[in-house]
Amino acid sequence: MEVKLHDIGEGMTEADINCFLVKPGDAVKADDPLVEVQTDKMTAEIPAPRAGIIKEFKVEPGDTITVGTTILILEAAGHDGIEKVKVTSHPANSPKLHEPLESFAAFKGKRVLASPFTRKIARENSIDIENITGTGPAGRILDEDIYQYLASSQSKPDPVKQKQAVVTETLINPPADKEIIPFRGRRKQIARKMAQSLSIIPHCTHFEEIDVTGLITFRKDLKILNQNISATAFFLKALSICLKEFPVFNAVLHEEKEEIHLASEHHIGIAVDTDEGLIVPVIKHVENKTIREIHAEMKQLTEKAVGNKLSVKEISGGTFTVSNVGPLGGSFGATPIIQHPQTALVSFHKTKKMPVVTDDDQIVIRSMMNISMSFDHRVADGATAVGFTNRFAELIQNPKMLVLEMV
Template identity: 65%
Template sequence: MEVKLHDIGEGMTEADIVSFLVKPGDVVQADTPVVEVQTDKMTAEIPSPIAGIVGEYKVKQGQTVPVGTTLLIIKNDHHAEKPIQSTLAPAPHYQDVNFHSQKQRILASPYTRKIARENGIEIEKVIGSGVSGRIIDEDVYRFIEESNDEAVKEPIKSVKQESSEQSGPQLLVSIPFRGRRKQIAAKMAQSINTIPHCTHFEEIDVTDLILFRKELKELDRDISATAFFLKALSICLKEFPIFNAKLDEDKEIIILSKEHHMGVAVDTEDGLIVPVIRNTERKSIRTIHLEMKELTKKAIANRLNVKDITGGTFTISNVGPLGGSIGATPIIQQPQVALVSFHKTKKMPVVTDDDQIIIRSMMNLSMSFDHRVADGGNAVRFTNRFAQLIKDPKMLILEMV
């Protein structure tokens, strides 16, 4: 039987072959992970659809293949001998159990295995300290530090020596344009070539929000500014549902969603990932904060599953904490209608209505929207309402009652 790459995420068209988790001749059970793949949003494991013996590989590690491609062959042999012995039940789809050989199954997340691969470590040699012997990131780092294996250290030494002996102009370094970077590029190009983007800029007074968060922190109730932004945006989306919509050109309709599934862009080593916090319209600011914190950890560790990254109706990007950004023209996550980006906050003089000059903390905001669906007037009213809620956090809380 052919094991094919199927759609493991919303709008997925292709994936990179990260590694094979079995080798030809291995006996596998149904649902045993056999291939690890990476899309623009996540790393996942493709399971065997049947019990049998692993046949030949049909693709190569590192190759980018479209959905529907045959990855490897599983021979349906009921008389196969030497079945794999394991006390663990077969791993469900998308879990991070790694299956390596007939002798053992290695428990480690895709991200942990990636750390091992990048440092030339055979993960089978690492002793896991996690639950049921699971190998965690710290185990790999500890192994690297404590290893006396010269085969691991020698390449590092050689690179350093070669670098120190080089003279003259340095050669240009190339990096592969594939995997998540390539797939992000394809999605961004499709969005910018399909949607007529219009970007509206605004200044938001966050002085009182900063003070309110300090008060909460003193009460051991630390909540991120982004959680407040998400709740305020959810209130705005109730009042301006045109920005929580999608356009179906074939049916010639604009579909408005009553549910607010907010995508939060997370900057990771492998590129931008957008996990989704569902139903923010029904959740408290604290609940939003806790869910966002957990999803961010999973995104950085490359442990997001399909549900974590699909179904978003509106997206935000908070680049303010990185510093230096005063504005941008963010690209919309198709088929959504709008995206808001939060930028640097800085203290600056502000003239009041009675001509007094005071110092306030001001944050820049960029809002890109699909000009086929919405107009500039609504975008201005939307950001004005958001600014009103954020300027006075107590008003934001009252809106939730």
């Protein structure tokens, strides 16, 4: 049978082949991992749909393939799931060149239990994962096993290999004028998604300046009570309140049906910067969560995103997205690209202390933050976006009012 690339979440259309976890001739059981693929959001394994023997590969590592493409051919095994190997008989006086009939499984490579991220660590450090003894359940290889193996091998340098490496580097990889970065994996997938979004959605971006002095003071008061809640958690709760009042920004446009579907659930994605590019875990049902619950879940998802350990469920189903680039810098704003098919995205920028003129013409120092809100101009207009950000500013500038809105 043909094993094909299927949609593993969030309507993906293509993926990169990272590596094969089996080789031709291997006997596999149903649900055994066959191949590791990379989408714009995650690394995943494609399992065997049934028991059988790997006959041949139809693609190669590094290939970018679309959903429905055949990855490999899986032949049905014998009735017991193991195919037997025929042995040719020899004359009695001939040398012992044969053994008793044995199963094909005796010839197959070592079955390695390890997560895609663990395999990635091994590949990046040029380590043959089959040489490592796993310390996890059922002999599963853990990240720590890779690092331990790496530390052990580095402490025992091989002079011969070092000399060969220097010669090889000199002959094959002479100095070059330009550095080349491979355009594949998550970077390539992100590029495709962004280009798709810009080509479909007529983006319009509204900018606003918000006084966060009151929020900073409120958070300091909470710290005294041993309640360290991030500013972003307050932002998300305020956005959820705004989405309830301006539901058009929590919607999906079905242009062919001539319908705009408003979602009552607020599943807010948080853009996280990782070594392999942006990934967007999703906090589900923000409308039903307290600020403290939002903070805890956001922290957990961010840590998993950085470690490339998010599940499909944790990156799927977003209805609105935020990007907090403030800690990285950038004071004046940007024009963030919407996560298609969503309608809007808000980006928070760096907070700066600035002189501000009050209503009674007094000059005071306040902590000001710029935000930028990109929205689908087919679905909403600028006036509605201004109303949305004005309401958001009102809640953030008066954080005690934000708490009252939750009662």
